[in-house]
Amino acid sequence: MAITCSVFIATSLDGFIARNNGDLDWLPGSNGEMGNEDYGFKAFFASIDTLVLGRNTYALASTFKEWPYRGKHVVVLSSSFSSEPKHLVEGAEGLALAPQDVLRRLAVSGASHVYVDGGKTIQRFLQADLIDEITVTRIPVLIGEGIPLFAPSGRDIKLRHLSTQAFESGFVQSKYAIIHSA
Ligand SMILES: NC(=O)c1ccc[n+]([C@@H]2O[C@H](COP(=O)([O-])OP(=O)(O)OC[C@H]3O[C@@H](n4cnc5c(N)ncnc54)[C@H](OP(=O)(O)O)[C@@H]3O)[C@@H](O)[C@H]2O)c1
Secondary structure, three states: OOOEEEEEEEEEOOOEEEOOOOOOOOOOOOOOOOOOOOOOHHHHHHHOOEEEEEHHHHHHHOOOOOOOOOOOEEEEEOOOOOOOOEEOHHHOEEEOOOHHHHHHHHHHOOOOEEEEEOHHHHHHHHHOOOOOEEEEEEEOOOOOOOEEOOOOOOOOOEEEEEEEEEOOOOOEEEEEEEEOOO
16 A cells, blocks of 8 residues: 655744744644644644654654654654664654665555654655645744755646634644645
């Protein structure tokens, strides 16, 4: 079965996922604790079986009081790992593989819906045309500078708008399907 790769992420209105030093102080609920409104995260999380995280996103998640990915297969990417999995906390596996090779490996282990998270990691998967869906929740704040969600990819990436929902908090969430290049 083909693997679906999804992004579910929050950005400032000016397109950043974190401050330059990684701070998420501008993002309500960033300590891993959700308020009453979860912006569809629980349903999304229930739909995935695997996470592929960049090293920096893993570093943040591993500081949370509770491991936020319990019950899911977690792959952490870093060039400091190798193509043989390194055992990390809570059964997470550290790997250094190109996005295509990560998915080939996950296909063998039966993955069907992968949550790709972390700015650079998302950008690399997008560049390889391996992302299928993006849900972006825009937070009404301009932080001026930070770690961007998107980066130049050398080609246009077309998307199909699926839905947009505005919440009372002022958060605006849009879902897109990627139109694959071939
Ligand atoms: N706003 C949100 O919803 C949200 C969501 C997730 C994360 N964040 C924040 O975003 C920040 C992290 O974003 P980030 O752009 O720094 O990136 P990231 O994707 O979390 O981590 C980047 C690192 O992942 C490794 N990597 C990614 N793909 C790889 C590959 N194919 N092979 C080998 N290594 C690979 C590299 O590690 P090496 O340098 O070790 O090679 C790279 O430097 C954190 O501050 C986090 O809190 C925000």
